[in-house]
Amino acid sequence: MKKGDRLANKGPHHEAPDPRDLAVANRVLETESGALLRLSKALDAQFSFAVTALFNTKSRIIVSGMGKSGHISRKIAATLASTGSPAQFVHPAEASHGDLGMIRPQDSVLMLSNSGENRELGDLIAHTKRFSIPLIGISSKAASTLLEAADIKLLLPLAPEACPMGLAPTTSTTMMMALGDALAVALMERRGFSADDYRVLHPGGQLGKSLVRVRDIMHGPSELPLVDINASMGAMLLEMTAKRFGCVGVLDEVQQLVGIFTDGDLGRHMKADLLTKSARDVLTKKPKTIRSGALIAEAMGFMNNAQITCLFVVDEDTEQSGAACARPVGILHMHDCLRAGVM
Secondary structure, eight states: OOHHHHHHHOOGGGSOOOHHHHHHHHHHHHHHHHHHHHHHHHOOHHHHHHHHHHHTOSSOEEEEESTHHHHHHHHHHHHHHHTTOOEEEOOHHHHTTTGGGGOOTTOEEEEEOSSSOOGGGHHHHHHHHHTTOOEEEEESOTTSHHHHHOSEEEEOOOOOOSSTTSOSSSHHHHHHHHHHHHHHHHHHHHHTOOHHHHHHHOOSHHHHHHTOBHHHHSBOGGGOOEEETTOBHHHHHHHHHHHOSSEEEEEOTTSOEEEEEEHHHHHHTOSTTGGGOBHHHHOEESOOEEETTSBHHHHHHHHHHHTOSEEEEEOTTSOTTOOSOBOEEEEEEHHHHHHTTOO
């Protein structure tokens, strides 16, 4: 074996783990989680004032910060925008060179700075004062330039950075991000932001697919495999074969779904007198159903748990209880969910 081959085969996974690494990880996580707990307990009416100010914003929420706080600001802006609160990140240094034009009197500004003394924030703070734009400040220094200028002050509790030198922003940025998430979620609830709203803003990817509704992909009334409760076995088999779902729904005299007969049931009833039976004799009562407005992800989980491949779809007034008072409006097959990209 050549020397180069020996080096190629030697990697981190061939070396003994260093217990100090886990010790560092535990210390960092404990430091930051402790700070989050202190932040939770330190929140006061100012947080609610901030939510109200952001909720009443007529245009956009401008989020800004310098350095690591800037990176956190970008994430907060993205979270706000994706949860129903239009938001945009503005770099404070670029704001001094023309980007102040992005900020309008109808906006509000959410500004992040651990020290509250970044000189790059000065022109942006002055702009909010000049045009009476609400300024919400997040900082760990109550006497800082930022919080003294802010209309609403969100003070971070004093907590050590997880960096052993106490220099690299770690704990402080974790608190900022968590506080941004708290603001975004509180705004979602104020707005009554629903799963349908979320779907509109997240049409792509697996998340968007999982928010598709049953009604969007179900087979409609014309494709429903249905027979009357007094139908003969021959009629049931013809309907199952014609509709090709491997099942047939059984309706009572008022067209409500009272049972189901599947290809599995066919095997269990395979006897010499099978063709003398009617739907009433062989149906399985209280079939599993799902609401037309349910999420596809919910239907997929329901079918997996019940180990079935088809669900009759009922209207919104019928709960997913299998009660006999359901009027079917469609049918959903597991393959429909897979074709929609829900795994």
